[in-house]
Amino acid sequence: MKIESYPDTSSSIEHLTRMGWNAHFQARAESLAGDGASPARVVGVSKNSFRLGDGQSEWLASLAGRLKHEADGARPVTGDWVMARDSLISGVLERQNVLSRGASGARGSQNARPRHEQVIAANLDAVFIVCGLDRDYNPRRLERYLTLVYNCGLNPVIVLTKADLHDDPTLFVGEVEELALGVPIHLVSAADDDGLVALAPYLSPGRTVTMVGSSGAGKSTLVNRLFGRAVQLTGAISNHVGKGKHTTTSRDLIVMPQGGMLIDNPGIREIAFWEVDSGVESVFPEIEKLALGCRFADCSHINEPGCRVLEAVASGELAEGRLENYRKMKREMEYLAQRQHKSAERVEKERWKDVALQVKALKKRR
Structure with missing residues (x-):
């Protein structure tokens, strides 16, 4: 299917709205609507092609050359909104989540x-x-x-x-x-x-x-x-x-x-985390509350004296398996946070290295 232009009729907007279109995407699409590109939603992804839909029909599309080199996390996925002309995706609209x-x-x-x-x-x-x-x-x-x-x-x-x-x-x-x-x-x-x-x-x-x-x-x-x-x-x-x-x-x-x-979605064999947020605290609120009663603020709830969490396990108030899962996920979050911190430091270090090289090159030209 050929997309003629950015939809500006109430009928087109109505169909897009049924597909989840809202003010968030409208605002971001206006800056990318040039060259006859129109919005569509990604309704399916295969290895090298994408199935798009606009609430009226569906068609296959591929990425514009520059988008093919984006990091995996930035490439279009099912649920994304994109700008496309004919069968070519020219941009991906900022995601809500x-x-x-x-x-x-x-x-x-x-x-x-x-x-x-x-x-x-x-x-x-x-x-x-x-x-x-x-x-x-x-x-x-x-x-x-x-x-x-x-x-x-x-x-x-x-x-x-x-x-x-x-x-x-x-x-x-x-x-x-x-x-x-x-x-x-x-x-x-x-x-x-x-x-x-x-x-x-x-x-x-x-x-x-x-x-x-x-x-x-x-x-x-x-x-x-x-x-x-x-x-x-x-x-x-x-x-x-x-x-x-x-x-x-x-x-x-x-x-x-x-x-x-x-x-x-296909079945997930391994539930590995990527985002570091308050997910663990949200899933284990009773452990977080018990931890407030621990003698030490940095208590790991393993063998410290005065650990309110371990006392709850001993009394049957808290299941030992739930505590073990809490500890495991806490360790995973700590690892991810450390790795992200190191990645940020490496990026900053490389940036200053580039600045130093530019300064050195400038001095040579003088």
């Missing part, structure tokens, strides 16, 4: 430190953390997903699928409520549509939601049920290990009948 994780770049190494940022999706209103109530259920992994979402400044919503496998799935809701204070939690069962009705408001017109979870958690099945028919492939779960296959291999933005948009 991103959901990203650390990618190690060293396959097969479970202890590999994250080497670069992998942006999962952009410009989101909420994140569905999907967890199946079968062998996929893992409270410690839920805590990591929550931390990932909070670190990115996004709103988590926990969706517990396969509730029909249990006589009383509300027992799981009670456990999850204890580790996800204030986070909406919804049960979805194959036996009825009650859970789907509860999720519909998150997908109101103009809103964008992405999903994260393990392979086999039921993400694609959830998309199909919310849509009302099969739009995503689903795979069988191994009875032996309780794990699913990667039936979703790309990140696609699907315009839902409810009016909003849902981004399905």
Whole structure:
């Protein structure tokens, strides 16, 4: 499809608004609207091409030459708004937010430190953390997903699928409520549509939601049920290990009948962090509160005397597994903060090195 010009009709703006267009993107698009470029949203990404949509149609596009050399985190991802002319993307509009994780770049190494940022999706209103109530259920992994979402400044919503496998799935809701204070939690069962009705408001017109979870958690099945028919492939779960296959291999933005948009993602095997924010504190508020009663302000809650947190574990007030996960994620955040500090120092050092070389060259010319 050929895009003739920047849309200035009420009809075009109306279609874009349904896709999530707002004043934030409008203001940033005006400076990039030259040469007949028009706004569109990235609704799918393959290796070397992008699928764009404007609320009326979809088409394939590629990056302009200068954009091909951008860092991975700056390249368009599903959910981005771009400026395009014909089938060429000429600019990426500033994002309102991103959901990203650390990618190690060293396959097969479970202890590999994250080497670069992998942006999962952009410009989101909420994140569905999907967890199946079968062998996929893992409270410690839920805590990591929550931390990932909070670190990115996004709103988590926990969706517990396969509730029909249990006589009383509300027992799981009670456990999850204890580790996800204030986070909406919804049960979805194959036996009825009650859970789907509860999720519909998150997908109101103009809103964008992405999903994260393990392979086999039921993400694609959830998309199909919310849509009302099969739009995503689903795979069988191994009875032996309780794990699913990667039936979703790309990140696609699907315009839902409810009016909003849902981004399905491949299952995440490793939840590595990239952003350093208050995610850990948001997920473990009771530990942060207990820590205020420790004798030492810098207490690590490992073996210090007068540690209020360890006292809570000993008395059964706090689960030991929850404390262990808290410590682990705290260490990861400290590592990321140190690495980012060192990176900033290196950039500054290189900048002054360039300045010194320029001064030296100037003196020689004199």
